[in-house]
Amino acid sequence: MNQAIRSSLLHGAVIVILAAMFFVLPEYHSGNLARILVLALFAMGYNVLFGYTGLLSLGHALFFASGMYGLGLSILFLQASPLLALVIGLISSVIVSAVIGFLALRTTGVAFMIVTLMFAQAGYLTVLFFGKYTRGDEGFVIQRAQRIFFGIDLSQPLPRYFAALALFAMGLCLIAWLVHSRVGKTLIAIRENEERARMIGYDVQFHKLLAVIISGTLSGAAGAAYALLFGYAGASFAAVQYSILPLLYVLLGGAGTTIGPLIGTVFMFYLIDISSEYTNAYLLIAGLVLILLTLFAPQGIAGLLRKKLSWLP
């Protein structure tokens, strides 16, 4: 079998298994898995920039939050329908990522990390500053009546799970297509050797900007979906922790692989979920995993698997 068929088979199998999971798992875990799928979409978006383009951002919470608040605020104040609110959420994340990309890409390396961190921090503080509308840390609830999408009540477990899965599947297909497209190959060329990519004649700056926008929009879609499916938007989703989490998911799962983000999100979500039963200092686990990964397995789980199965996309 050639590689394209193998990887589409793999992706198809992942989606089928995930669909079956809803009927196999007890309700608590299928609820968790719905959250994981949305967060995995966030991680896949992060992976476009970090894994494929080689740009390490510390500010993706800003993109997640711009989708989340784009959707949440338009439902809250404009009584927008879920579809319209979703579109507004996506547009706001496109605009935010384009502006941030345009500015931050004037820097490279460590400066890029700090600049994205600072912009995201400014975004978080802005959410707090307009606490009158956003309700700051406390956040606001999106009522069940406002979450009915073409007659489907997204607050119910079954539609919610399959809505999350549909979104995840779309993201996965998009990424699988992207990495084999001309644009995706150019991004990888930039990651491997930026100077050489420029010398060959690629417009490096334009492709990097494109990567930030694709990455930011996927993250924004995840943020909007999170608010719509779970009916809540709060400032904690804009805080620095939500910039670190996708990095953690991608590093753990395997940067620059299509299914790595999902693997990383599942592992990390359950590590934190289980440890938070024992202690309120559950972020300790996040810290330890970060350190251990940088020390011993910078290529992540899927990266380790790829050593055995070289065809892994």
Next chain:
Amino acid sequence: MEFGPHLFIASLEGAITAAVLALTAVGLSIVFGIMRVVNVAHGEFFMLGAVLAWWITSLIAGHPALGFGVALVAAPIVVGAIAVLCNRLVLNKINYEPERTIVATIGLLYVIQQTTLMTFGPEARPVEAPFNKRIALPWFEFGESGFALTWPWGLSTTTYKLAVIVAAILILLILWLVLTRTKIGLIMRATQLDSEMAQAHGIAVNKVYAMVFGLGAALAALGAVLVVPIQQAHYLMGGDPLLLSFIVVIIGGLGSVLGTVVAAVLIGMSDGIISVFFTPTLAKILATLLVAFVLIFKPDGLFGRRRE
């Protein structure tokens, strides 16, 4: 209070912020300057200093000055030792590769902060100042009888607050002398200029790195011990000093110690004064955006020189 005295008291508070900030930021700055390491866990070393100061003073009975004196010496040493350990176990192992180092220090941040949460707990705890006498400050005015000094109500400070400013200046002077006038300082500067060449001349670069990382953390801890009688010890207190130190180091020019001190005074003073007139959140938004734009448009800092 009238505007003039109000501004005066704000600048005095700003001077204290600036003094502590200068110590913390210089710690971050020498680590970046000599090792090229962006230490995201720097704020946690600050927090550890404050928490250790609380722990040490609560162990030692008697006059508060006794416990505080011990804390002032012991806390920075312990924090420095912890930092040397982190350097040995983590940073050294990944060869100080810039991006991996940032990720690893984010990990260290969580580990230190959450371990403190598990042991020290979520409460904020006070430390008693070694001496704390209130002194009223004079203000001048031009009345009918010409120039006169008055003592407006509320215009006062404490001896301890003044002592913090003096202590910070002394410590920075000593550091300056060590860096410019001693052999250790010479070795550090040689490593900063060209670590490979320094290694070739028989300097144990790894030892220098360990020492610098420990020294950087100890400076943050020292700043924290000085400020903890005015603030309180809390496991999340490392966030603000980290952000402010970043701002100061970036605006002062990455790795330039003198620039860092100048920027610390500037930012510390304006932070005190700005927060009188703006809400603290707005002040922070402006500060973070300032850092981002300085990095984008003037990456060598407002006072930095372009490196070759």
